[in-house]
Amino acid sequence: MEDYGRFLALLVSALLVGFVSVIFSLVWVFHYREGLSWDGSPREFNWHPVLMITGFVFIQGIAIIVYRLPWTWKCSKLLMKFIHAGLNTIAMILAIVSMVAVFEYHNARNIPNMYSLHSWIGLTAVIFYSLQLFLGFAVFLLPFAPVTLRAALMPIHVYSGLTIFATVIATALMGITEKLIFSLKNPAYSASPPEATFVNCLGLLLVIYGALILWMASRPHWKRPPEENVKVLRPIGGTPEGTEAESTMTDGSNADKSDLRVTSEAARKQNLKFDEAGQRSTM
Amino acid sequence: MEDYGRFLALLVSALLVGFVSVIFSLVWVFHYREGLSWDGSPREFNWHPVLMITGFVFIQGIAIIVYRLPWTWKCSKLLMKFIHAGLNTIAMILAIVSMVAVFEYHNARNIPNMYSLHSWIGLTAVIFYSLQLFLGFAVFLLPFAPVTLRAALMPIHVYSGLTIFATVIATALMGITEKLIFSLKNPAYSASPPEATFVNCLGLLLVIYGALILWMASRPHWKRPPEENVKVLRPIGGTPEGTEAESTMTDGSNADKSDLRVTSEAARKQNLKFDEAGQRSTM
Incomplete structure (x- = not known):
């Protein structure tokens, strides 16, 4: 930290x-x-x-x-x-x-x-x-x-x-x-x-x-570090905890970590879109 | 917007x-x-x-x-x-x-x-x-x-x-x-x-x-969109407006735009570090 x-x-x-x-x-x-x-x-x-x-x-x-x-x-x-x-x-x-x-x-x-x-x-x-x-x-x-x-x-x-x-x-x-x-x-x-x-x-x-x-x-x-991005991008129906998109009032500080994990440009775009919407629940 | x-x-x-x-x-x-x-x-x-x-x-x-x-x-x-x-x-x-x-x-x-x-x-x-x-x-x-x-x-x-x-x-x-x-x-x-x-x-x-x-x-x-990243990364001494690192309470939403502009990995890292520190003054 x-x-x-x-x-x-x-x-x-x-x-x-x-x-x-x-x-x-x-x-x-x-x-x-x-x-x-x-x-x-x-x-x-x-x-x-x-x-x-x-x-x-x-x-x-x-x-x-x-x-x-x-x-x-x-x-x-x-x-x-x-x-x-x-x-x-x-x-x-x-x-x-x-x-x-x-x-x-x-x-x-x-x-x-x-x-x-x-x-x-x-x-x-x-x-x-x-x-x-x-x-x-x-x-x-x-x-x-x-x-x-x-x-x-x-x-x-x-x-x-x-x-x-x-x-x-x-x-x-x-x-x-x-x-x-x-x-x-x-x-x-x-x-x-x-x-x-x-x-x-x-x-x-x-x-x-x-x-x-x-x-x-x-x-x-x-913020609490986000769950693995693969989980964030996983469709509904996975393990309840960790699967939801996450957010805080002050979002986006983990964008660099995300970048290291996603491979395709489409996934990267979607991930950043999630970031922008403010979806990490670490509050 | x-x-x-x-x-x-x-x-x-x-x-x-x-x-x-x-x-x-x-x-x-x-x-x-x-x-x-x-x-x-x-x-x-x-x-x-x-x-x-x-x-x-x-x-x-x-x-x-x-x-x-x-x-x-x-x-x-x-x-x-x-x-x-x-x-x-x-x-x-x-x-x-x-x-x-x-x-x-x-x-x-x-x-x-x-x-x-x-x-x-x-x-x-x-x-x-x-x-x-x-x-x-x-x-x-x-x-x-x-x-x-x-x-x-x-x-x-x-x-x-x-x-x-x-x-x-x-x-x-x-x-x-x-x-x-x-x-x-x-x-x-x-x-x-x-x-x-x-x-x-x-x-x-x-x-x-x-x-x-x-x-x-x-x-x-x-947020007001950030100035060109090249300005954010420019050393002290340029035109006063736009040269300062910028911040808001809710930082980091422009990480994707930044990614498109910076080329070297070092510059990207530095830019994301600026993002993390919360340095865009668009409030």
């Missing part, structure tokens, strides 16, 4: 920033707020930031870059797909539990649901994330979809994944803003009490985490 | 959504708020959302995709760089005026500055945007930087540009959240008065605009 040291440094930084964000969310609810419980009180609400930051931000971020870990490249693609789908499913479940906590808290206190921009964009993100998970499972994990369909959907899958991830972080920042304004009364948010400064720092950490994940996910030279 | 019709449809959609966002910001301040003026009153504050949405969101988005407009491909790269830098400079100026409006309004009313997460992340985005503009000008527009430096910095320039753009939209969403909570008192934001629903829709439009720009900016087959 090119720049292995730099990749490792970024990975450790991302894991550290993500982990510290989760710790910050726990310190926020336990030190500055009332802690956690499931009884319709503000303590039930507190599950919302903790589970969203843990699941929908931290775990989703890891799910995005899991194909890029070089020590997984010897593992089968199918295993990695299960890990990718599994992490995203865990993130999804935590996000749903986290939403239930807010709805129950609102209902117990007669606070209206779904009035804020945070709730509108957050729910939209959860709906798109569910669709992404369902379509990803049906098209890329189950062995039924033809190569052409996988090839056509992969760039959309990658783009949607990164865009949803960025939108989730934006939604978390709106949620932090809302919560600080609503809960800090004496002193108010504008007086910058310690809780305000601390939670603002949590917001900054989330932005840094997002930026690190997006950098790692969009470097072409850190 | 591949999928010209689809590109055009997306471009028209993005321009429409961006334009409607600007109109929405004007309707917000003129219909629901007190309008615009420069006198320390809430009317001075109102310049903030209008100028940020016009400059820092709409114009910045256009600056990002300006290289991708196929009818500009016959224009010189230098001219396009001036347009790209010019649009970003306009966006920067509007963002600064917009910040001055808020500081003056806060100072006139004795409201503290820089306490919110919105202000922290917003100011960080403006600082990084200034750095990006300065470095972009020094490295890619002035003719002094060597090809190797341009090649090394281009992927960072592209990534930073897209990340700052996404961060700016996230900051706008936080700003909308803040403003609606602070200004809607009777009825409150939670009672969903017409202004709340209207401005929430503005927030959704900003997310859609961002998503459209990021899609157009990250499709490899919509």
Whole structure:
């Protein structure tokens, strides 16, 4: 792997920033707020930031870059797909539990649901994330979809994944803003009490985490190496894993390796066409 | 250009959504708020959302995709760089005026500055945007930087540009959240008065605009075609425009075209290495 040291440094930084964000969310609810419980009180609400930051931000971020870990490249693609789908499913479940906590808290206190921009964009993100998970499972994990369909959907899958991830972080920042304004009364948010400064720092950490994940996910030279080209060009019906055309947001970095393997000009053209369409699923 | 019709449809959609966002910001301040003026009153504050949405969101988005407009491909790269830098400079100026409006309004009313997460992340985005503009000008527009430096910095320039753009939209969403909570008192934001629903829709439009720009900016087959490879491989010192190694977030889609032009294996290897490093500046 090119720049292995730099990749490792970024990975450790991302894991550290993500982990510290989760710790910050726990310190926020336990030190500055009332802690956690499931009884319709503000303590039930507190599950919302903790589970969203843990699941929908931290775990989703890891799910995005899991194909890029070089020590997984010897593992089968199918295993990695299960890990990718599994992490995203865990993130999804935590996000749903986290939403239930807010709805129950609102209902117990007669606070209206779904009035804020945070709730509108957050729910939209959860709906798109569910669709992404369902379509990803049906098209890329189950062995039924033809190569052409996988090839056509992969760039959309990658783009949607990164865009949803960025939108989730934006939604978390709106949620932090809302919560600080609503809960800090004496002193108010504008007086910058310690809780305000601390939670603002949590917001900054989330932005840094997002930026690190997006950098790692969009470097072409850190992609999982493609399967043998002969497999990419093989018609539908082969072994499910490895037969699909593959893609990333940053496609084409392996064009030189491809050139060494294909012999006929027609095959080369087709291969490069696959490259252009963005069909390597190494995200 | 591949999928010209689809590109055009997306471009028209993005321009429409961006334009409607600007109109929405004007309707917000003129219909629901007190309008615009420069006198320390809430009317001075109102310049903030209008100028940020016009400059820092709409114009910045256009600056990002300006290289991708196929009818500009016959224009010189230098001219396009001036347009790209010019649009970003306009966006920067509007963002600064917009910040001055808020500081003056806060100072006139004795409201503290820089306490919110919105202000922290917003100011960080403006600082990084200034750095990006300065470095972009020094490295890619002035003719002094060597090809190797341009090649090394281009992927960072592209990534930073897209990340700052996404961060700016996230900051706008936080700003909308803040403003609606602070200004809607009777009825409150939670009672969903017409202004709340209207401005929430503005927030959704900003997310859609961002998503459209990021899609157009990250499709490899919509890149401005590279200059002749002989220019890419020419040593430092030729005509400034076209001599630098070039890059995008989604690099490598022109590998086949490159293959047809280079003759020696060494040149081919070097060219593919340039491709891998992500060095085509067609964003």
